[in-house]
Amino acid sequence: MCARTSLNEKRILTFSALLASGFAGGGLVLGLLVGSLVIVFDGVYSLVSLLLTLLSLAASRYIQRPSKSLFPFGKAILEPVVIAIKGLVILLVVSYSLYSAIIAMFNGGREVDASIATLFGVVNVIGCGYAWWYIANKSKRFSSGLIAAEATQWKMDTLLSVAVTLGFISAWLVSVSPFAEYAVYADPMMMILMSFYFIKVPFDMLREALRELLMMSPSDEICHAVDKEVSALEQQVSQKLNVVGVAKVGRELRVRLDVHSKGNQVEVAEVERTRRILKDKLSKLSLDLNLTMNIAS
The missing domain is CATH 1.20.1510.10 (Cation efflux protein transmembrane domain)
Known part of the structure; x- marks a missing residue:
């Protein structure tokens, strides 16, 4: 905040x-x-x-x-x-x-x-x-x-x-x-x-x-916004993104993503770019984004 x-x-x-x-x-x-x-x-x-x-x-x-x-x-x-x-x-x-x-x-x-x-x-x-x-x-x-x-x-x-x-x-x-x-x-x-x-x-x-x-799923509005932005983001980056979990705790929005590389390896710079873009897109929810990105095999 x-x-x-x-x-x-x-x-x-x-x-x-x-x-x-x-x-x-x-x-x-x-x-x-x-x-x-x-x-x-x-x-x-x-x-x-x-x-x-x-x-x-x-x-x-x-x-x-x-x-x-x-x-x-x-x-x-x-x-x-x-x-x-x-x-x-x-x-x-x-x-x-x-x-x-x-x-x-x-x-x-x-x-x-x-x-x-x-x-x-x-x-x-x-x-x-x-x-x-x-x-x-x-x-x-x-x-x-x-x-x-x-x-x-x-x-x-x-x-x-x-x-x-x-x-x-x-x-x-x-x-x-x-x-x-x-x-x-x-x-x-x-x-x-x-x-x-x-x-x-x-x-x-x-x-x-x-x-x-209890970290249960938040409102449909929040879940829909996260899914929409992640789907749109996949068109801009070279990884495949899967939303694993979304939870709202107080003023904090916790999002967990699995990152699948479309190539042989995942570039760290590309992961950080993905993080930065998603944080900017979800800022409209007026919540502090806590984003966890796991590199999936």
């Missing part, structure tokens, strides 16, 4: 951490004051987001430091490790919140001041929506799994805030209707409905991170 991208990654993660700290404090305090399970979950989620963002920031800084003795093959593996931790922690938070909401439903619901909760929800929607938009745009410009995971976190927080706001508006409408006695079930019911959606997002984060840690 270039120095400019690394610097921007740190700035974005720092911005995210500062914003998450504000939402975490506000959500926890207000949620406890008005007795809302959903707002407390929003505050807890923001607090977890803050801690996970600090973890991402620490990992980003550590990855840039040279440490050949501890990581002789580079630190790219640390990125999916951090993302896997984030996915697992968020999954646990959502699962516990779902459990609490189900218990609340069986215990007669929870009464909440819908007016204050709705105002809090509107402020959260604006703040989280801005953070999601800002970080998602930066993620498109800078190839970083940590920034992409951060954008996913804020996307979840924004959708959570929208659901909370709409839910409390609905709860207020129910409270002034002939069905006012059922308004106490609005808060836990919102939490249950949101949990079923939110469980999928961290699960996907965890699954993709584990795929990278």
Whole structure:
């Protein structure tokens, strides 16, 4: 990763951490004051987001430091490790919140001041929506799994805030209707409905991170790009190239090729030329290429 991208990654993660700290404090305090399970979950989620963002920031800084003795093959593996931790922690938070909401439903619901909760929800929607938009745009410009995971976190927080706001508006409408006695079930019911959606997002984060840690095949887009460029490269060089394996680990693209000479021997200069051309062609993927070329008999 270039120095400019690394610097921007740190700035974005720092911005995210500062914003998450504000939402975490506000959500926890207000949620406890008005007795809302959903707002407390929003505050807890923001607090977890803050801690996970600090973890991402620490990992980003550590990855840039040279440490050949501890990581002789580079630190790219640390990125999916951090993302896997984030996915697992968020999954646990959502699962516990779902459990609490189900218990609340069986215990007669929870009464909440819908007016204050709705105002809090509107402020959260604006703040989280801005953070999601800002970080998602930066993620498109800078190839970083940590920034992409951060954008996913804020996307979840924004959708959570929208659901909370709409839910409390609905709860207020129910409270002034002939069905006012059922308004106490609005808060836990919102939490249950949101949990079923939110469980999928961290699960996907965890699954993709584990795929990278296990060195499984990356997306079809990446595999197709590698196959296409290697096939085109064969027309420019005097060797036959076979793609043996492709894996994405963090911001690193690992490609292994078998090189078969079309003549009696393989020229070292020609191998280096092949390496240089392929690295240039695959630069459009915005990943650091780790290319292994084996001379096959």
